Amino acid sequence: MKLDAKVPSGPLADKWDKHRFEMKLVNPANKRKFSAIVVGSGLAGAAGAASLAELGYNVSCFCYQDSPRRAHSIAAQGGINASKNYQNDGDSTWRLFYDTVKGGDFRSREANVYRLAQVANNIIDQCVAQGVPFAREYGGLLANRSFGGAQVSRTFYARGQTGQQLLLGAYSSLSRQIGQGQVKMYPRTEMLDLVVVDGRARGIVVRDMVTGKISSHAADAVVLATGGYGNVFYLATYAKGCNGTAAYRSYKKGAAFANPCFTQIHPTCIPVSGEYQSKLTLMSESLRNDGRIWVPKNRDDNRAAGDIPENERDYYLERKYPSFGNLAPRDISSRSAKEVVDDGRGVGETGVGVYLDFADAIKRLGKDVIEERYGNLFQMYERITGEDPYTVPMRIYPASHYTMGGLWVDYNLESTIPGLFVAGEANFSDHGANRLGASALMQGLADGYFVVPYTLGDHFVRAGVSDVTTDHPEFKKVEQEVQERMKKLLSINGKRSPDTFHRALGKIMWEYCGMGRNEAGLKKALQEIPALREEFWQDLKVMGTNEELNQQLELAGRVADFLEIGEVMCYDALTRAESCGAHFREEFQTEEGEALRNDKDFCYVSAWEYQGDGKEPALHKEPLVFENVELSTRSYK
Amino acid sequence: MNLTLYVWRQKNADDKGRMEKYEARDINHHMSFLEMLDVVNEGLIQQGTEPIAFDHDCREGICGTCSLMINGRAHGPEMATTVCQLHMRHFKDGDTIYIEPWRARAFPVLKDLVVDRSAFDRIMQAGGFVSINAGGAPDANALPIAKKDADTAMDAAACIGCGACVASCKNASAMLFVAAKVSQFASLPQGHAERKQRVEKMVAQMDREGFGNCTNYYECEAACPKEISVKFIAMMNREYLMATVTR
Numbered sequence: 001m002k003l004d005a006k007v008p009s010g011p012l013a014d015k016w017d018k019h020r021f022e023m024k025l026v027n028p029a030n031k032r033k034f035s036a037i038v039v040g041s042g043l044a045g046a047a048g049a050a051s052l053a054e055l056g057y058n059v060s061c062f063c064y065q066d067s068p069r070r071a072h073s074i075a076a077q078g079g080i081n082a083s084k085n086y087q088n089d090g091d092s093t094w095r096l097f098y099d100t101v102k103g104g105d106f107r108s109r110e111a112n113v114y115r116l117a118q119v120a121n122n123i124i125d126q127c128v129a130q131g132v133p134f135a136r137e138y139g140g141l142l143a144n145r146s147f148g149g150a151q152v153s154r155t156f157y158a159r160g161q162t163g164q165q166l167l168l169g170a171y172s173s174l175s176r177q178i179g180q181g182q183v184k185m186y187p188r189t190e191m192l193d194l195v196v197v198d199g200r201a202r203g204i205v206v207r208d209m210v211t212g213k214i215s216s217h218a219a220d221a222v223v224l225a226t227g228g229y230g231n232v233f234y235l236a237t238y239a240k241g242c243n244g245t246a247a248y249r250s251y252k253k254g255a256a257f258a259n260p261c262f263t264q265i266h267p268t269c270i271p272v273s274g275e276y277q278s279k280l281t282l283m284s285e286s287l288r289n290d291g292r293i294w295v296p297k298n299r300d301d302n303r304a305a306g307d308i309p310e311n312e313r314d315y316y317l318e319r320k321y322p323s324f325g326n327l328a329p330r331d332i333s334s335r336s337a338k339e340v341v342d343d344g345r346g347v348g349e350t351g352v353g354v355y356l357d358f359a360d361a362i363k364r365l366g367k368d369v370i371e372e373r374y375g376n377l378f379q380m381y382e383r384i385t386g387e388d389p390y391t392v393p394m395r396i397y398p399a400s401h402y403t404m405g406g407l408w409v410d411y412n413l414e415s416t417i418p419g420l421f422v423a424g425e426a427n428f429s430d431h432g433a434n435r436l437g438a439s440a441l442m443q444g445l446a447d448g449y450f451v452v453p454y455t456l457g458d459h460f461v462r463a464g465v466s467d468v469t470t471d472h473p474e475f476k477k478v479e480q481e482v483q484e485r486m487k488k489l490l491s492i493n494g495k496r497s498p499d500t501f502h503r504a505l506g507k508i509m510w511e512y513c514g515m516g517r518n519e520a521g522l523k524k525a526l527q528e529i530p531a532l533r534e535e536f537w538q539d540l541k542v543m544g545t546n547e548e549l550n551q552q553l554e555l556a557g558r559v560a561d562f563l564e565i566g567e568v569m570c571y572d573a574l575t576r577a578e579s580c581g582a583h584f585r586e587e588f589q590t591e592e593g594e595a596l597r598n599d600k601d602f603c604y605v606s607a608w609e610y611q612g613d614g615k616e617p618a619l620h621k622e623p624l625v626f627e628n629v630e631l632s633t634r635s636y637k
Numbered sequence: 638m639n640l641t642l643y644v645w646r647q648k649n650a651d652d653k654g655r656m657e658k659y660e661a662r663d664i665n666h667h668m669s670f671l672e673m674l675d676v677v678n679e680g681l682i683q684q685g686t687e688p689i690a691f692d693h694d695c696r697e698g699i700c701g702t703c704s705l706m707i708n709g710r711a712h713g714p715e716m717a718t719t720v721c722q723l724h725m726r727h728f729k730d731g732d733t734i735y736i737e738p739w740r741a742r743a744f745p746v747l748k749d750l751v752v753d754r755s756a757f758d759r760i761m762q763a764g765g766f767v768s769i770n771a772g773g774a775p776d777a778n779a780l781p782i783a784k785k786d787a788d789t790a791m792d793a794a795a796c797i798g799c800g801a802c803v804a805s806c807k808n809a810s811a812m813l814f815v816a817a818k819v820s821q822f823a824s825l826p827q828g829h830a831e832r833k834q835r836v837e838k839m840v841a842q843m844d845r846e847g848f849g850n851c852t853n854y855y856e857c858e859a860a861c862p863k864e865i866s867v868k869f870i871a872m873m874n875r876e877y878l879m880a881t882v883t884r
Contacts, residue, residue, distance in 0.1 A: 066755070070700040187758075450772075548649060549690055
């Protein structure tokens with residue numbers, strides 16, 4: 001497998017312009033001859049499908065939800081970054097680029113990140129033009145807030161529902177194209193495999209989740225915008241339906257899986273309350289603007305938060321990172337929370353949590369201001385925990401939230417399978433080993449509105465109109481395989497539901513491949529996961545048939561893939577014998593417990609190639625070359 | 638706590654459907670309503686009974702997927718709450734709970750508690766957008782918008798499209814849903830160019846889908862998990878009138 005990133009030559013700031021000029025264009029009259037499949041309807045998928053259709057290409061868009069408006073981008077709360085410098089606080093494209101590269105602990109590709117920073121401003125313009133109701137100042141201009149990992153205020157927001165508003169903006173553009181017949185939408189339809197003919201992606205095989213019908217769809221290019229695989233941990237802030245199947249099936253067809261062990265654990269989530277827990281809910285990182293994080297100084301301090309005097313509290317982020325304080329990046333904040341909990345100073349019934357306290361902010365600004373800023377988040381917290389955060393501090397703890405890893409893509413967002421493009425969280429390209437807050441929305445929309453529409457055109461011209469239709473024997477063969485897989489899942493007739501296997505896998509992953517990892521643990525996981533997988537294929541119980549709406553069957557298929565994804569993650573985490581960003585190998589830390597990066601041996605993207613079931617995948621390396629920023633030790637002190 | 642559930646079971650769109658009785662044992666009061674159903678389903682699977690199908694996804698009250706009538710109320714007894722955010726601490730040991738799907742002609746049942754809400758998408762496709770292609774938008778601050786107007790637009794835009802308004806309305810009217818989108822764009826300068834066509838097209842599609850009319854009971858507002866105000870229905874009526882008389 002050859003990894004050619006196809007980064008254009010020339011100065012960093014000119015690369016994208018130069019590349020756009022060099023890419024081939026499709027004559028307006030010829031655009032209707034080309035077709036694209038877009039899988040997923042979140043920010044990247046909806047924006048990509050709408051933008052491709054606006055150009056005149058024929059687009060088919062698929063999502064597992066009952067409507068494209070429900071993709072999980074909708075749950076992002078805090079905001080979206082851009083370097084507009086509306087606040088006159090010294091922001092610039094270069095600063096946004098630098099912060100993102102540094103935040104990612106120097107494990108992302110410079111050219112991709114710079115392009116992201118460049119188009120970020122266009123995204124804000126585009127969304128405002130669509131009627132996205134961003135927060136505004138009294139003078140009528142856009143408001144900004146600050147966010148973790150940055151010292152400028154560059155985050156645009158719509159109350160605590162920024163993801164919802166941006167997604168509904170993209171959904172409105174998509175709806176317009178569906179209404180005009182330029183996009184054919186397939187809701188409640190799940191991609192179950194990719195079809196590759198003569199080394200080129202030609203289409204997909206899907207299952208209609210209402211009737212169970214398995215069918216094929218062919219196109220000149222396939223775009224995966226299927227999100228991340230963070231539900232491998234079972235308890236996560238992802239929607240219950242989020243899964244890694246589309247990406248993983250493509251990996252099995254030859255797409256390299258890059259940096260699978262780079263998974264983000266978000267510091268501010270509502271802690272687990274019991275065994276029945278089905279998911280974790282995130283509290284926006286923006287809360288860290290006004291909330292102060294602390295635990296008692298002494299172990300096993302069972303007093304109520306309000307009874308613990310100031311001098312017996314440890315505001316550990318402010319103590320350890322005085323210049324960033326409570327706004328330290330996500331990986332650092334998460335790890336610090338784990339440290340104090342492991343030290344026996346955690347709070348709440350389970351002892352697995354830390355306080356996020358608004359008492360000072362309420363005293364300083366008044367309850368009204370806090371309510372205006374975070375009202376819906378406070379309400380959400382109260383609903384879930386039954387506690388009022390205006391009077392008692394919130395309890396928070398880290399949870400799986402985002403995957404920086406994903407399918408490997410080149411500068412054009414094309415995977416190692418020609419004709420298969422990957423956008424948004426599903427690819428690996430922009431966030432390195434750690435993503436900064438308010439950057440996921442930025443990347444999803446950048447890929448969808450401003451990258452894929454150009455690079456797909458270039459692919460169409462170079463590859464020509466595909467003459468492969470769904471009558472091709474390869475489509476029939478893959479359809480048959482998918483049918484058989486469904487049959488197999490239904491015929492095991494064991495005792496355990498898919499959910500119990502998913503929970504068991506989540507426990508292994510969280511324990512050995514979560515916030516802290518070490519060689520012995522990862523090796524243990526690499527024994528436990530295959531054993532669990534074997535049990536799955538012998539003792540699974542799925543009721544009903546394929547030819548109906550069958551939620552257990554859907555889940556079983558996804559869990560089967562998670563049981564393999566987890567293994568690839570562990571291989572990657574084991575091979576990467578350094579600590580960087582969210583990947584913290586306990587053997588590699590400074591005396592103060594900070595991540596110890598090893599640029600000499602690990603300044604590369606790991607890209608894993610499938611070698612067959614039960615076989616260790618092959619590791620390929622894309623060296624990361626930094627021509628414009630100096631590799632430095634990330635310091636937020 | 639222990640509960641008795643009566644749940645609507647319907648094999649598919651053609652099945653007549655019926656209420657079935659189930660016992661929910663050892664329910665923890667910290668559980669969400671959907672986690673309670675997860676526990677019941679796990680028990681059903683162990684007994685060899687097909688689990689109850691229900692729609693859900695984000696489980697944090699924003700995607701709008703979950704959709705249950707609980708004791709005759711859309712999303713259950715709590716105000717401003719989706720089912721996924723409803724917790725069992727609001728129920729008592731020994732309670733009997735009736736769980737049904739959304740009921741509306743425009744929302745046919747697909748299975749058990751799962752309904753088809755694609756009618757909402759078709760209303761959006763008819764006109765729920767500002768016609769702007771990617772690229773070429775002016776600078777975001779080139780058009781100042783009064784905070785008051787932006788806030789009104791955001792109040793309306795908070796709709797999650799769950800359909801509780803329709804399910805709770807005697808007439809199965811979708812007026813609150815449509816009004817929220819019409820009002821968002823009517824409050825903003827970006828929406829002005831297409832203001833008249835938009836309201837006419839969206840209302841026409843709403844009628845074609847078989848939703849009823851508004852007769853001012855305001856059940857929709859009471860059931861709405863995002864507290865969308867019925868004042869937007871008045872706003873839409875004004876928009877509609879203006880569009881039709883100045884056509």
